[in-house]
Amino acid sequence: MPIKRTALITGASAGIGKTFAAYLAKEGYQLVLVARRMDRLNDLKHALELQYQTRVEVISADLSDPLTPAHILEEIEHRGMSIDFLVNNAGYSKNQPFAEAAWIEHANEIQVMITAVTELAYRVLPNMKARSWGRIINLSSLAAFAPPTTSMLYTGIKSYVLNFSQALDMELKPHGIHVTALCPGFTFTEFHDVMGTRAQANKLPNVLWMQSEEVVKAGFDAVMKGKPVCIPGLVNKTIASGSKILPEALRYRLGRDSHLFD
Numbered sequence: 001m002p003i004k005r006t007a008l009i010t011g012a013s014a015g016i017g018k019t020f021a022a023y024l025a026k027e028g029y030q031l032v033l034v035a036r037r038m039d040r041l042n043d044l045k046h047a048l049e050l051q052y053q054t055r056v057e058v059i060s061a062d063l064s065d066p067l068t069p070a071h072i073l074e075e076i077e078h079r080g081m082s083i084d085f086l087v088n089n090a091g092y093s094k095n096q097p098f099a100e101a102a103w104i105e106h107a108n109e110i111q112v113m114i115t116a117v118t119e120l121a122y123r124v125l126p127n128m129k130a131r132s133w134g135r136i137i138n139l140s141s142l143a144a145f146a147p148p149t150t151s152m153l154y155t156g157i158k159s160y161v162l163n164f165s166q167a168l169d170m171e172l173k174p175h176g177i178h179v180t181a182l183c184p185g186f187t188f189t190e191f192h193d194v195m196g197t198r199a200q201a202n203k204l205p206n207v208l209w210m211q212s213e214e215v216v217k218a219g220f221d222a223v224m225k226g227k228p229v230c231i232p233g234l235v236n237k238t239i240a241s242g243s244k245i246l247p248e249a250l251r252y253r254l255g256r257d258s259h260l261f262d
């Protein structure tokens with residue numbers, strides 16, 4: 001029996017991460033699932049092990065703790081596994097004025113979506129390089145292409161993830177490692193509930209929304225083909241292209257006046 005490849009997915013207790021877990025199990029991967037809500041991870045583990053006869057390990061971890069990425073990789077080694085496929089997915093957005101939030105909230109956002117993303121990629125690379133095979137998907141967002149928005153640390157964070165993924169892909173392609181920034185637009189998950197903007201999000205037209213299954217399939221296909229950037233869906237692709245050609249002053253005004261989640 002061929003040895004199965006192993007995928008590490010952060011933020012697997014809900015939304016896009018949970019969908020990635022099911023997709024990669026179906027594709028024949030063993031899984032390591034990370035999030036804070038252990039009850040949800042355990043339910044998912046049992047369901048996927050039963051359905052796909054694959055090994056699923058769960059690790060309860062808070063990625064806002066700077067020690068977490070190293071701890072996750074130690075735990076994986078301890079369980080006799082090593083990572084071939086990383087999905088850096090855990091994330092969220094706050095909807096509050098920058099100057100009014102406590103610093104710890106900004107520090108946590110940066111830790112979860114920039115530092116942990118970067119460190120986990122760094123820590124899985126030695127084994128991927130040794131095997132001359134690896135796949136990394138980093139969840140960016142359509143927000144990385146859209147105009148900067150009032151009070152949102154999030155657009156800057158996702159711009160970093162986009163840029164970092166492209167740079168990493170350039171360095172690692174010659175080693176058989178593909179890196180893709182997956183940049184979804186509005187996707188049906190718990191994201192807007194956590195952000196506290198569900199009522200506003202529900203008013204957006206249907207055409208702007210995608211199912212997490214479509215997003216995950218697009219991201220998986222892109223990383224396997226070696227595409228460094230994946231914007232799923234025609235509508236999102238059109239928004240990203242349109243936004244790129246706008247003059248900077250107009251982008252600024254659009255961002256300032258959009259009041260998307262006020």
Ligand SMILES: NC(=O)c1ccc[n+]([C@@H]2O[C@H](COP(=O)([O-])OP(=O)(O)OC[C@H]3O[C@@H](n4cnc5c(N)ncnc54)[C@H](OP(=O)(O)O)[C@@H]3O)[C@@H](O)[C@H]2O)c1
Pocket residue numbers: 010011012013014015016017034035036037038061062063064089090091092093112139140141142183184185186187188189190191192194
């Ligand atoms: N949905 C959208 O419209 C959309 C659009 C563009 C990009 N994205 C990106 O897609 C990714 C997934 O979001 P989603 O839409 O699937 O949201 P979601 O349904 O709210 O899921 C977020 C996941 O992140 C985990 N997470 C959050 N904070 C964490 C922490 N401190 N430590 C460990 N895990 C943490 C959550 O698990 P626990 O709470 O159990 O820890 C959960 O599993 C995010 O990076 C998001 O920025 C989403």
